[in-house]
Amino acid sequence: MQPIRTIESRTVVIPVTNIDTDQIIPARFLTTTTREGLGKQAFADWRYDANGAVKSDFILNKPEVTGATVLVAGRNFGCGSSREHAPWALLDFGFRAVISTEIADIFRNNSLKNGLLPIVVDEQTHHWLLDNPGARVNIDLETTTLTLPTGATAKFPIEGFARVCLLNGVDELGFLLQQAPAIERYEAARMF
């Protein structure tokens, strides 16, 4: 994984509350056996109509999303299933961070493991972002700070170990594998 320090980008706003993983990537695309190429199916049922034609009024089909890497969504983003295909699809589409006031637990975990930053902000910051689509924001993972073009800043919470892994571009499996002696001791000591 590439180390992540800062992300600077225009935002793309989908101002919908409770965007679930079935919207991020519908289940019929989960018969894949790889993690690549899911971007074209991200939000498939919102991007395409029943005949597969592009819905040109949906934000992800508009030219201004090109190059934007920060998605701002309504409250409670990523609820529903555990499918890691959801962050894979968003990353493949080009996003590097998702901002909301609440992000569902499993989606947040999955995102952190893949270098998609789940950024939870306060209501006031969120309101501003929803009201100003396309605003250029800066996300600093080192200082866990989101900076708006107004100069206003908001600190965001992020699990400390995941943050260090992301800053250094290392995955957590390596750390777990190093725990082998402790795991062996635990297994030997278990009575059942």
Added chain:
Amino acid sequence: MSAKTLFEKVWEQHQVVPESADTPAVLYIDLHLVHEVTSPQAFSVLRSQNLKVRRPERVLATMDHSTPTDPDEVFGRVPIKVESAARQVKEFEKNCKEFGIELMGLGSEYRGIVHVIGPELGATQPGKTIVCGDSHTATHGAFGALAFGIGTTEVGHVLATQCLLQRRPKTLAIEVTGKLRPGVTAKDLILAIIGEIGVSGGTGYVIEYRGSAIEALSMEERMTVCNMSIEAGARAGMIAPDETTFAYLRGRRFAPQGKAWDEAVARWRELKTDPGAKFDRVVTIDADKLEPMISYGTHPGMVVPITGTVPDIANDPVHAKALNYMGLQGGEAMVGKPIQVVFIGSCTNGRLSDLELAAGVLKGHKVAGGVRMLVVPGSQQVKREAERLGLDKIFTEAGAEWRESGCSMCIGMNGDTAGRGQYAVSTSNRNFEGRQGAGARTLLASPATAAAAAIAGKIADPRAFLPH
């Protein structure tokens, strides 16, 4: 020693390395349930790093999500129609073989939805940590296990190390007082709970369901309740093990036997939350007041009593968007709304008692004209047992389709879907847009309510149809 909750006891027994400010806990996983959809990319990681599965005997593998329910496809008389699903099934067979994992594959008599077979095989036990690349893993918490869904990267972590890195979640007690009235099921209870606390009300928490109404539930009913914890945002839901739990597990294939059984039960009795133990949050629900519930919107918190009306909420874009998708108007009565599809099955309501409940309602009736009813047992064992009891005859004579086990129309990635614009009364767990097929409109309800809708051809109060 300080008073501890059920969750705290299970958590502490599984800490290989406790959490610190810098690192999450290394948590040992007793049972890893693996299926074909969320594992291929994890096996690829193992292969690319030349890693083995650390404890193949702690893995229970089956296929359920993308598998067909048509017997001809299941037993190979015709090819699996969804080609990508057929490839996924083949790849899973190959992965299990290569990594030395026993697979309850397509032809296995023990195959079924992963959350149905874990308990019925006795692999799900009190005090265990159980994970699966599926958010409905919370189901297994009904036994007093700490069970939660994980992503594919974490599936790889568990395969390689039998451990996960986890921060300790908060605890939420949902105290259900009183007693469910006749015609009000465990499904109605959990829908009411989600309606009460909201779809993100449990985010960051492990729920413990407790109180007299919970203690009175059978194991299958408890599984229905815990199953939908994730629909309230909670990764896990737990119920303290008791005599009901032990009676269910005794004699099952993977349950301890003989002296080991007695020792296990003695250990399991210690798991319940100590008097005086503190939860981070407590919510109380009065079971006496609950009615059969049905969803009207596009998430499982959008529910009303079956006798109710679609809420009329002005200036709420979330509500308006949901009603627009569902084709419903605020103020409209739920009862009497015509429906086109009825689905009975899933890890929420695909067990024997669910099929018995639906069959009890359906017996002597016909599925209404223009309604397609699909009954999908949760496992091959459930299917055989239902057939022994003659339930399949009740369903097929009424005009319903009787299928092989699997996730089927709950997830609509296996060939079983509801059509665009169709109303489907479903015993499954999610009514998200497109969940049961692009454009399909899901109405979540109990097996009794679903069967009543099949007979009436419209949403109906199941209490009018229940056998006395």
